[in-house]
Amino acid sequence: MESFFTFLEKRVADCSSLLCIGLDPHLSDLQTPNAAGALASCLNLVKKTAPYAAAFKPNAAFFEQFGAPGWEALKQVIDAVRNESQRQGSLIPVILDAKRGDIASTAVAYAKSAFTTLGAHAVTLSPYLGKDSIDPFLTDREKGAFILCKTSNPGAVDLQDLPVLESDPDVNQGNRAVQPLYLVVARLAQSWNTLGNIGLVVGATQPEALARVRAVAPGLWFLAPGLGAQGGGMKDALHAGLRPDGKGMLLPVSRGIARAADPAMAAAKLRDEIFNIMYRRER
């Protein structure tokens, strides 16, 4: 059985893109502020931008706020990506941005929700409850899990940057190695990746952090949000986070495409900018 990342890499090759198109139906962007409005907005975006999408990333919160009709809309959006994939003859993975994280028996229900009920191919997860909260999402290699590691919001520093002391009792405290929590999470994710279907969420706005995570997780795919509509900082982020094979990073962009006058043109332009950096960077 192939891994989720095999499918993702095929798609990346098929469309020459590392662009992950975020489907975040913000209330203020909708013609009608309800589930029908969110559905219409996302279906339009999927149709227009699919040729340039390495993946789509619907964010559960923006559907969940509408209750049951929102969840029905989310399912229809994921169905629409599947139909678009068939039309193109190339599977476009759907990463459900849900940031779930609960104990084992509950995690089984969340995995069923994401992969079976909704039909997503991967999901974002929080690491705070540890390995047994992640394992139920890994049992099927064809499904992937991106674990939150280093995010780009202001509050990221509150926990993720805390200095964690290596806990070797044979070494004096003053001589023990210290690393930020997000690097411990990256190492844990690497060690949990026995089936090859784990990735990491690492913000694109801090190239130094990207490079540090890349150093401890050389093979993992990163979902790297934070690039603005203008692609500011894109070059630095790609140089810091890409693997030597020019892959290993998905760049999610939401409002920069959804709010563009011509979303297809905005997506095409970003796709090409990323592609040019991928292949021109110094190795």
Next chain:
Amino acid sequence: MESFFTFLEKRVADCSSLLCIGLDPHLSDLQTPNAAGALASCLNLVKKTAPYAAAFKPNAAFFEQFGAPGWEALKQVIDAVRNESQRQGSLIPVILDAKRGDIASTAVAYAKSAFTTLGAHAVTLSPYLGKDSIDPFLTDREKGAFILCKTSNPGAVDLQDLPVLESDPDVNQGNRAVQPLYLVVARLAQSWNTLGNIGLVVGATQPEALARVRAVAPGLWFLAPGLGAQGGGMKDALHAGLRPDGKGMLLPVSRGIARAADPAMAAAKLRDEIFNIMYRRER
């Protein structure tokens, strides 16, 4: 405007209970394994156990796995608790166990989902993304947020027990204080609690951890899961975690009540056992 915890304390006084009844419709417990079966199971449990419930805690995952009909069932379960509250003339708070955690604009949508769309009174949250992922849940004092601190699952040690080094640059590393991550989270939660509507999730199975969290967060309410159907370890947990006023802990029990031959009798018995320990313990 009163805080969520004012409502909770009124309810605790009204029913002489610290019992939080978990509504976790496990597939294997349902007469029909679908949303209708989950709804029927939970409505029955709410009706039978409401007199003994300081709060109800539906777990979103077990509804979410059924897609849109599951979310409709979840809303109906919360409506049923509201109706039961009116019948009793005493508001029974609903804590949505969702463990959400996302960046600010997305957190706004999750808060709307929990508090407005579903009508829950409080929610459980993950701290990994920091303060700005929590703030949107705190803006209405009447709504509460329980932040994951120290959980009782095996994987809890992976992150929560990591030794965090105090980061005072004027002190040599060897002399700096070290504390587990969960205590840092408890201190952060305490410092974020400016409106008085934050609580913590601290597992009941480790009295020593409960006591350490109580020491750094003397006034906060704990949601303390992990007690078995037989109430094993209840006494140690309550002695370690209760505040001097005999309150400050909610004890969630799910399967121990839902799977009992007589759920009302099981709830009444647990309520009384907790009550006896609360008032007989040495101060």
